[in-house]
Amino acid sequence: MQEAAPLVAPNTAERVHSACAHAESAQLALPGLDPAPTSVHFLRQCGDIVIAVPTHSAAAGLVTGCGAPGSPAVLELTDHAPLPLREPVRALVWLRGWVHAVPGHAQRALATAVAEDHPHPSLLDVGHTSTLLRLVIDSAVVADNSGADSVCRDQLRGARPDPFVALEGAWLQHLHADHADVIDRLARRLPPTMRRGALIHPLAIDRYGVTLRVEAVDADHDVRIPFPCPADDIESLSRAVQALARNPFRGGLERI
The missing domain is CATH 2.30.110.10 (Electron Transport, Fmn-binding Protein; Chain A)
Incomplete structure (x- = not known):
C-alpha cells in the first residue's frame, strides 16, 4: 500500500x-x-x-x-x-x-x-x-x-485554528527584528533568480511550515517551506525552524 x-x-x-x-x-x-x-x-x-x-x-x-x-x-x-x-x-x-x-x-x-x-x-x-x-x-x-x-x-x-495562532505575530516580529541570519538561511532555499534584488520577509508560521514573502521588483511572491513533520508544541516548532535554517538544501518548496 x-x-x-x-x-x-x-x-x-x-x-x-x-x-x-x-x-x-x-x-x-x-x-x-x-x-x-x-x-x-x-x-x-x-x-x-x-x-x-x-x-x-x-x-x-x-x-x-x-x-x-x-x-x-x-x-x-x-x-x-x-x-x-x-x-x-x-x-x-x-x-x-x-x-x-x-x-x-x-x-x-x-x-x-x-x-x-x-x-x-x-x-x-x-x-x-x-x-x-x-x-x-x-x-x-x-x-x-x-x-x-x-x-x-x-x-x-470540524476544523480548528492553527495551535500557534496566538503566538505567530510575536514570532514573526521577533524573527524580523532579531534574527536576520535565520531569515537569510531560510532564503537560501529559494532559487537564486528569485532572491536576486529582492527583499525577503517571514510571512507566516504554522504547525506545517514557514512561508516567506519575496518582494521582487516585478511582483510579490509567497513561497512555503514545509517542515518534515507537523509541530505539536512550541519546542518542536522552534526545533523545526532551526532545522530548516541549518540545512537550507534539504526539503522541498511550495510556490504559492
Missing part, C-alpha cells in the same frame, strides 16, 4: 479559522446598507461567528427588525501581516449566511462566554454602546496569493 503524502499546509477550513483569529478588521454587509465595521468578531465551533456593532447603527436596527428569520449577510475579514510589508494583506475571508439578533437578556452572558476564549476589550462595551449579533454561516471563502477556496459550515465545525 502506498503511503499517504505528508501534510505540508493547513486545509481550507483551518485556514479560515486561523485567518479569522488573526483578522483585526471586519465589515458586515447587509441588504441595502453600506458595509458596517465590527468591533468584535469570534468564530465559534458551533458554526456561527459572534460580532459586535454599534447599538444605534443601521445594521443593528435592520437585523433586530427582521425578527427570528434574521437577514442574509456577508462578513468580510482581513488578515494583515504583523510586519511592515509592501502588501500587508495576507488573506481575505468572506463568511456568508444569516445574521440574527441576540436577545437583550442574553447579551452579557454571550459576551462573557466569548471572553473566555477571546478576551477582546470591546466586549466591555456590550450592553452599553455596542450590541452582539450572530452570523450563522452557510459557507466560507478564503483568498490569498495561492488563490481562493471555499468550505461549508460542516467543514468549519
Whole structure:
C-alpha cells in the first residue's frame, strides 16, 4: 500500500479559522446598507461567528427588525501581516449566511462566554454602546496569493485554528527584528533568480511550515517551506525552524 503524502499546509477550513483569529478588521454587509465595521468578531465551533456593532447603527436596527428569520449577510475579514510589508494583506475571508439578533437578556452572558476564549476589550462595551449579533454561516471563502477556496459550515465545525495562532505575530516580529541570519538561511532555499534584488520577509508560521514573502521588483511572491513533520508544541516548532535554517538544501518548496 502506498503511503499517504505528508501534510505540508493547513486545509481550507483551518485556514479560515486561523485567518479569522488573526483578522483585526471586519465589515458586515447587509441588504441595502453600506458595509458596517465590527468591533468584535469570534468564530465559534458551533458554526456561527459572534460580532459586535454599534447599538444605534443601521445594521443593528435592520437585523433586530427582521425578527427570528434574521437577514442574509456577508462578513468580510482581513488578515494583515504583523510586519511592515509592501502588501500587508495576507488573506481575505468572506463568511456568508444569516445574521440574527441576540436577545437583550442574553447579551452579557454571550459576551462573557466569548471572553473566555477571546478576551477582546470591546466586549466591555456590550450592553452599553455596542450590541452582539450572530452570523450563522452557510459557507466560507478564503483568498490569498495561492488563490481562493471555499468550505461549508460542516467543514468549519470540524476544523480548528492553527495551535500557534496566538503566538505567530510575536514570532514573526521577533524573527524580523532579531534574527536576520535565520531569515537569510531560510532564503537560501529559494532559487537564486528569485532572491536576486529582492527583499525577503517571514510571512507566516504554522504547525506545517514557514512561508516567506519575496518582494521582487516585478511582483510579490509567497513561497512555503514545509517542515518534515507537523509541530505539536512550541519546542518542536522552534526545533523545526532551526532545522530548516541549518540545512537550507534539504526539503522541498511550495510556490504559492
